[in-house]
Amino acid sequence: MQRGDRPAFGPGGPAEAxxxxxxxxxxxxxxxxxxxxxxxxxxxxxLRNLVSDGALDMDLLLDKRNYRGGSTQET
Structure with missing residues (x-):
């Protein structure tokens, strides 16, 4: 089979079906x-870059004392 004899689609052809x-x-x-x-x-x-640059205070974010209306006074 010569190059010009190949079908346009399917196996052996330049394009996929x-x-x-x-x-x-x-x-x-x-x-x-x-x-x-x-x-x-x-x-x-x-986010990692912000934390490493100090733009986010992770201690403040992880402080659960005031979470969902908890007490504002420390125990």
Missing amino acids: PSDGADRFAEESTIRTVVDRNRRLCALQE
């Missing part, structure tokens, strides 16, 4: 998952 809707949905779902994961990782890195 057209995909159905399920394949396209799976690909879009995978891409969406990767984009979401990347967004969360970027947010986590930004």
Whole structure:
């Protein structure tokens, strides 16, 4: 079989066979998952940078004495 004799679609052809809707949905779902994961990782890195720069007071954030209307007086 010569190069010019190859079919346009299918095995041996330069293009892939057209995909159905399920394949396209799976690909879009995978891409969406990767984009979401990347967004969360970027947010986590930004939070780490804020903490290391001292922009967030972790002791204040972790102090549960005033959590949900708790007592404002120390015991």
